[in-house]
Amino acid sequence: MTALRATSPWRKTAALLARFGLTGRALVIAVPMLWLLVFFLVPFLVVLKISFADPMLARPPYSPLFADGSIQVTIGNYAYLWEDSLYINAYWSSIKIAFFSTVMALLIGYPMAYYIARSPEPKRSLLLLLIVLPFWTSFLLRVYAWIGILKTKGVLNMVLMKIGLIDQPLIIMQTDVAVYIGIVYTYLPFMILPLYANLVKLDNAMLEASADLGAKPMATFFRITIPLSMPGIVAGSMLVFIPAIGEFVIPALLGGPDTLMIGKVLWTEFFSNRDWPVASAVAIAMLILLVIPIMLLRMAQSKGADT
Amino acid sequence: MKRGFFLPVVAFAGFLFLYIPIVSLVIFSFNKSKLVTVWGGWSTKWYVELLNDPQILGAAWISLKIGVVSATLATILGTIAAIVLTRFGRVRGRGLLIGMVTAPLVMPEVITGLSLLLLFISMEAMFGWPAGRGILTIIIAHTTFSMAYVAVVVQSRLVDMDDAIEEAASDLGAKPMRVFFDITLPMIAPSLISGWLLSFTLSLDDLVIASFVSGPGASTLPIVIFSKVRLGVTPEINALATLIVVVVAIGISIAWFLMRKKVKT
Structure with missing residues (x-):
């Protein structure tokens, strides 16, 4: 009864607010909606606006959109992206690095996920825990750890030279190889987890049926296991490819000056060159060429999964 | 075999x-x-x-504060978004909300960071708020991308959950608010905890977005680590x-x- 009595002043206020269309329901919807509109959608409009401005020696360092009673718009920044080969090369290079890292993560991750999924119970959850654990420690510090391993006088070269495999230290740090290692290492758990979730549901009866019908283990693997685990392969690959493509930290720490990745280019354009309009144009181009196709792909996929 | x-x-x-x-x-x-x-x-x-090392300790303290506040805000906002998406049916703007909740998950960090910084600068020029960049702007940025993760986690829990119990409660006369706090919230609590922990870790780990939206006196732990590590x-x-x-x-x-x-x- 106390609850009922307590609600009555509330009910009066609610009725009053409802007269102006402010029901509790509408308020609940409005809170996350407004937050995301202001801090997620509007920012892109600001970036779009600045991408059409001229760089200026001022604070903020770009020309105003409205000046002298007219709208000042320039497409110079986009023309610049098109003319200077740096940007187009950086796009291709990002796609290439993200793609091959994804393939490598799949080749390493698939057997690991399969092994974990086939392990008996206490061992299985322990192995899963070992996959998840690095994720909770600092990503930055794990990338940093590779500097100590890969550099010319690092752990890897020391070990290889001691066992006599090489006479000269390998130059890996500040090359694309180091970037590949860093990306595969960082995103491997993201590949393994969806694959595991898929493979653990794999019906043993299918594999046995295939073997009973005379298929060699290899044939069973390629014709039964792989097709059945396709959703896991796709999900894991997306989870590696998407963050890898805009990656900044890994190429900045492990890559060299000629490692081209679009995330690093945007960062340099903004922080070192202080060219806000060009940085904004890079962001908009990235959004159109990379992010929107990925989102459409994901939407098509989730629709496919529903039916 | x-x-x-x-x-x-x-x-x-x-x-x-x-x-x-x-x-x-x-x-x-x-x-x-x-x-x-x-x-x-x-x-x-x-x-x-x-x-x-006062620099590292200070930065760690700033990062912890930002992590706790942004994870809490993200959990609240993300949970509300998840409820709207799973329990409110086809309300107006649902498509927009779905888009805005899923987009941060695929957005490269450099774009999120740049766009939020440019927003904060324009807002300051227009309304005088937020005055300068610092802890507050980092909290807003982290809340925005973390709430998307929380919404995904909580949403999957809500979809799996049997809504017959909620229906029973409202059939027995419980108000929507009461159904939420007495039935829904306790049942989705584990997903709120994992959403909070996920947001907290994401916040503690973030270098790129924080670098864009932070200001003098608000160097988080990753920013300090990155500046030290760059030198070797x-x-x-x-x-x-x-x-x-x-x-x-x-x-x-x-x-x-x-x-x-x-x-x-």
């Missing part, structure tokens, strides 16, 4: 790949010598130096990494044992 040597060997190599960097961080954090490859004997001097390997950072690994390992083991106990009973 016989499985041969291939799988265990590959899996073992994979785990080595995942753990060698972490192990080498830990070992070299006890190295007396400043040069990473030269072993100068065991020493804990880098830990002493770490605990006397510093044993002090190894000591810090070791401490983080130890804390995470203890926390996760406790969670694991608790979960196993719960499954058994």
